[in-house]
Amino acid sequence: MKQRLDSKLEEKFPNLYSTGYRVTSLKDKKYNCIAWAAKQDQEQWWEPLKEPGCYWPSEIKPDYSFQSFVSLFEFLGYTKCSDGVHEAGFEKVAIYCDKDGEFSHVSRQLMEGPWTSKLGPEEDIEHNTPESLVSESYGHPAVFLKRKLLHEGKIN
């Protein structure tokens, strides 16, 4: 597996290389960052869209408001917290919004402290901070949520 993203993709995230990252998967158009953060789902694209391979929980309002994406993770047992600092026994997600206040991305914290992100239909990466992906298209991490790890290393 290659160590770095294609240069054109890497350039979209000005902080990424300098803060450290590594590629952890091949490209896969089947799933997105939401599926990856929510359930480590690599088979479905989580989005409120009626298209082949798309999934959205029926309990969540099927719209693109930022709040709906926050609600999705609250539905999965997360509660809001103040930051992305690693806390033993908890897993965290960072929900990003762009300059228009729209949802743009979500990252999940790994047990050891770094973060994992699926970049749209591109690769998964492991990056050291949520700020590694601050950019024009992904905006910045605006809301952090956490939930207690029921079993070490297991996603609910």
Next chain:
Amino acid sequence: MNAVQSSNWETMVPFNQERSSLARYFAGSSSSKEIEMDELALKDWSIVFSSLPLKGKATTMVFQQSLNNLNPGFWFSNISSGGVFELIQTAAGEKTEDSKLKFNRLAKEWKRVTGHLSVIGRRYQHRSYLAILDMKEEALPFILEELRREPDRWFDALERLTKQNPAKKAQNFYEAVDLWIAWGIANDLIS
């Protein structure tokens, strides 16, 4: 005006502000005419075949071809009905872009700018994607070829342009790609 030197062509004055018509050629009914273009300056011009006599703006364009990529000596043939060939130039020398080149340019831009986004709905709002939709049915074979060459989220565009959805029962992205390509082949849009 100096570009048109053939005796077959009649020079014209510009007829509107958007396009300047420089010359026209009257083809007889059901003629099969070869129009030699080697005497014309080929750069930045397009030719339009109109089935209606030109009175003001031509309203029926059945053939349009950018001349920019043609070699001298290019000709049209097998014209099935009479009409007027009109040599046009867009305002300020703007080229009339070949539709395949236009699609490729728009698709490349769309993928470059939006390919890494996490939300497909945002990709569908990009201006290049909307411009492809504006190409209407003309874009269909190009989309299907592109879908086969480099699978991407073209399902929405295909459904909008065809009013059909052969991939309705697809379980995942790649299955939907296969179903749309099979549909394109079955409908003679791609080979």
